[in-house]
Amino acid sequence: MKLKLITDKSAAGVMFSLTLLSLLLVVVIAAGLIFKSMPILEEHSLWELISSSKWKPARGEFGFLPFIVGTLWVTGIAILWTLPVALLTSIFLTENSKRWVKKAVFPILDILAGLPSVIYGVWGIVVVVPWISDWLAPMFVEFSTGYTLLTGGIVLGIMILPLMVSLFVELFSATPMEMREASLSLGATRWQTTKFVLLRKNFPGILATVILSISRAMGETIAVLMVCGNIVQIPSSPLDGGYPLPALIANNYGEMLSIPMYDSALMFAALILFVVVMVFNIVSRVILRRIENKYI
Amino acid sequence: MDDIKKGFFRPNQKFTTKVRERASIEVKDFNVSIGGNHILKDCSLTIPDKQITCIIGPSGCGKSTLLRSFNRLLDMTEDVKIKGQLLVDGEDIYASGVEITSVRRKMGLLSQRPCPLPMSIFDNIAYGCRIHGIRNKKKLRLVVEHYLKAAGLWDEVKDRLNTPAARMSIGQQQRLCLARGLAVEPQFILADEATSALDPISSKTIEDLFLKLKQDYSIVMVTHTLRQALRIADYVVFMYLGEIIEEGPAEQIFKNPQHELTKKYLSGAFS
Numbered sequence: 001m002k003l004k005l006i007t008d009k010s011a012a013g014v015m016f017s018l019t020l021l022s023l024l025l026v027v028v029i030a031a032g033l034i035f036k037s038m039p040i041l042e043e044h045s046l047w048e049l050i051s052s053s054k055w056k057p058a059r060g061e062f063g064f065l066p067f068i069v070g071t072l073w074v075t076g077i078a079i080l081w082t083l084p085v086a087l088l089t090s091i092f093l094t095e096n097s098k099r100w101v102k103k104a105v106f107p108i109l110d111i112l113a114g115l116p117s118v119i120y121g122v123w124g125i126v127v128v129v130p131w132i133s134d135w136l137a138p139m140f141v142e143f144s145t146g147y148t149l150l151t152g153g154i155v156l157g158i159m160i161l162p163l164m165v166s167l168f169v170e171l172f173s174a175t176p177m178e179m180r181e182a183s184l185s186l187g188a189t190r191w192q193t194t195k196f197v198l199l200r201k202n203f204p205g206i207l208a209t210v211i212l213s214i215s216r217a218m219g220e221t222i223a224v225l226m227v228c229g230n231i232v233q234i235p236s237s238p239l240d241g242g243y244p245l246p247a248l249i250a251n252n253y254g255e256m257l258s259i260p261m262y263d264s265a266l267m268f269a270a271l272i273l274f275v276v277v278m279v280f281n282i283v284s285r286v287i288l289r290r291i292e293n294k295y296i
Numbered sequence: 297m298d299d300i301k302k303g304f305f306r307p308n309q310k311f312t313t314k315v316r317e318r319a320s321i322e323v324k325d326f327n328v329s330i331g332g333n334h335i336l337k338d339c340s341l342t343i344p345d346k347q348i349t350c351i352i353g354p355s356g357c358g359k360s361t362l363l364r365s366f367n368r369l370l371d372m373t374e375d376v377k378i379k380g381q382l383l384v385d386g387e388d389i390y391a392s393g394v395e396i397t398s399v400r401r402k403m404g405l406l407s408q409r410p411c412p413l414p415m416s417i418f419d420n421i422a423y424g425c426r427i428h429g430i431r432n433k434k435k436l437r438l439v440v441e442h443y444l445k446a447a448g449l450w451d452e453v454k455d456r457l458n459t460p461a462a463r464m465s466i467g468q469q470q471r472l473c474l475a476r477g478l479a480v481e482p483q484f485i486l487a488d489e490a491t492s493a494l495d496p497i498s499s500k501t502i503e504d505l506f507l508k509l510k511q512d513y514s515i516v517m518v519t520h521t522l523r524q525a526l527r528i529a530d531y532v533v534f535m536y537l538g539e540i541i542e543e544g545p546a547e548q549i550f551k552n553p554q555h556e557l558t559k560k561y562l563s564g565a566f567s
Contacts, residue, residue: 099374178411181369182473186424186480187401196423201414 033274036267043261049268055232062265064272066232070149070242071273073235074224075217077153082161083210090168091194095180106166113162121226124155129227137239145229150238152228156220160213167212171205172198204291211284215277221246245273320345320514321366321484326380328361330373335361337538338380343484343531348506348515350525350546353535354567359518362535363486366516367403368396385483401428404477404513406490410469412461413476417444417453420461420472424480439479447475448505467498474505478513485509487517491524503528522562526550534558 040049040062052063093102133146175198183193199206229241230251249266257263321343328336336358343349351359364370365382368389381388389399413420421440430436440457444450449471453464461472470490477485485506491499506515506528519525525532525546532549534542534557542555553559560566 176411177372178407178409179413181372181405181407182411182413182476183423184372185367185369185400185403185405185486186427186476187397188424188427189397192427196427197413 030274033267033271037264037271040261040264040268050272053234057259057262057265060261062261062268064245064269066234067243067245067248067269068272069234070228071218071244071246071276073149073238073242074152074156074228074244075214077150077238078156078160078217079210079214081153082157082164082213085157086161086164086168087206090165090172091198093165093169094172095190095194095198109162109165112158113166117159117220117222118226120155120159121223124151124223124227128154132239140237141239144239145241147227147229147241148239149228149235149242152224152242152244153238155223155227156217159220159223160217163216164209164213167209168206171202171209175201204288207284207291208288211280215281218277218280219246219273221250225250245269320385321516322381322383322386323362324381324383326362326365326382327378328358328365328370329377330361331375335538336365339538339540341533341540341543343514343516345514346510346512347530348510348517348528349531349533350529351516351518351533351535352522352525352561353541354561355520357535358538359535360488363488363516363518366484366486367400367405369400369405371396401480402483404474404480404482404485406470406474406477406485406487408489409493410466410473412464412469412472415461416458417461417464417472418457420476421479424476428480443475443479444472446478446509447471448501449475465498467494467501470494470498470502471505474502478509483513485513485515485517487515489518489520492520499524534561536561 043060044062049062050064050068052061053065054061054063055066093105097105128151129146131146132148132151133144136150137144137146137148179197179201180193183197184190188196224244225247228244228247230243230247231241232243233240235242249269252262253266321341323339323341323343326336326339327334339358339362351362353359361370365378366384370376370378378390382390384399384402387394389396413423415423418440421443422436425436425439430439441450441454444453449468452468453472461469464472470493474485474490487506491502494502503524506517509515510530529546532544532546533540534549534553534555536557542549542553542558549558550562553562
């Protein structure tokens with residue numbers, strides 16, 4: 001009897017410390033990044049670093065604005081086109097499709113979700129890049145290599161699409177059937193029910209899903225790096241090449257460290273990513289809480 | 297109750313059925329099987345107008361299925377096969393080309409657990425009117441007030457119409473659902489064990505409301521509680537294993553049941 005109690009208590013203790021460990025991990029990573037980016041922060045002001053667009057490491061000029069803007073562009077494009085696609089797909093799957101359709105679609109989505117990032121990158125180079133350079137870009141600009149922010153956004157979108165769909169499906173399936181019936185029995189059509197009841201009820205969840213996807217998308221590296229051109233410039237349109245933060249770090253870390261401050265600059269880039277994702281998560285949590293209190 | 301007339305806010309008269317054609321629900325040789333299970337077997341039944349009809353019977357006898365087939369909510373279930381006719385106002389609602397939304401609109405549904413829509417109290421009532429095309433705010437306010445009064449809820453909620461409906465007590469929620477159903481001007485009220493999740497006082501309130509509402513509506517309720525049927529039923533349908541064993545005026549069924557199974561059920565031999 002006593003042994004049982006001891007086991008029980010120690011199990012709780014172990015689980016608690018493991019939880020603490022993962023919390024600690026966040027702190028350790030943050031501390032490491034801050035520590036490593038201190039040298040560059042001592043030399044340049046924070047504002048100068050994030051607002052300048054001059055990137056000449058050899059001359060000691062580190063302006064991160066092009067990378068920040070590049071990240072935002074790629075992530076924005078990815079979310080912009082995947083959100084409606086994922087939302088409508090999951091509505092179709094939960095509300096309108098027969099069981100066998102679901103059975104056929106989910107395994108495919110799982111494969112899509114499980115594919116290594118590099119495969120998306122290769123696919124992007126082989127399919128999306130030529131499509132943009134030969135077909136889409138000529139309609140708007142004179143010349144494009146096809147390695148653009150739009151390409152990055154498209155490839156990135158395909159990568160986060162399965163995650164979004166499965167989260168949305170989870171969300172909609174958890175909505176009680178009675179709620180749909182309540183609306184239908186008033187003479188509402190399925191679409192009205194979806195629009196006014198399902199989407200409304202799940203609005204906080206949809207927002208949370210989008211936020212999670214954005215956080216995922218911001219950090220996605222390899223595939224985006226392969227297709228978005230990696231040109232240091234402030235892009236003026238989606239058909240320009242860009243250089244997102246993760247690509248900057250992955251491309252240069254370990255290679256150009258002979259340049260003074262470069263090491264610290266890359267660490268600072270990582271810190272920016274870290275902070276952006278964190279702030280994004282916190283702010284969205286606050287918004288979510290507000291919405292939930294208002295509606296439900 | 298009569299500060300607004302029934303039908304006053306209709307944009308057109310398309311949905312109203314002429315009084316002489318108002319026949320009520322007629323079920324003819326109705327068969328339902330779900331996923332190969334034969335749930336309803338050759339059910340034939342006529343639901344009388346402006347009365348409370350109670351469908352009684354042991355669990356799993358198909359009461360709810362029958363009720364859900366009245367407003368075609370059965371369509372939501374997969375693998376349903378339906379045979380036979382179900383006439384509402386003389387129109388077979390399972391015939392092809394029937395507009396389901398107008399069929400459903402004729403029936404206010406009250407489910408087992410109240411299920412307020414994820415919006416404010418006001419919007420819950422106004423929802424039905426809005427989806428049927430009423431946008432005029434003044435009219436909507438009138439409708440909301442009228443039906444909240446009809447459900448005896450107005451005094452309790454008039455100062456917090458804009459708070460989420462989910463914050464009401466469960467008894468209030470059920471009355472809200474009733475008011476919401478009434479606001480689209482149905483002819484029938486379908487109640488699927490509508491009081492089983494409620495406390496005794498709230499159940500009593502709902503029952504009293506039904507007694508009042510039967511002047512204007514035909515009420516069909518599925519109930520597990522025999523006593524409830526005894527209290528409020530005008531007409532009783534007894535079902536067993538998917539078949540309608542006996543039906544008739546409440547008095548006749550309760551005092552002088554003809555069928556052996558009905559007698560046994562009423563005496564409490566099984567439930």
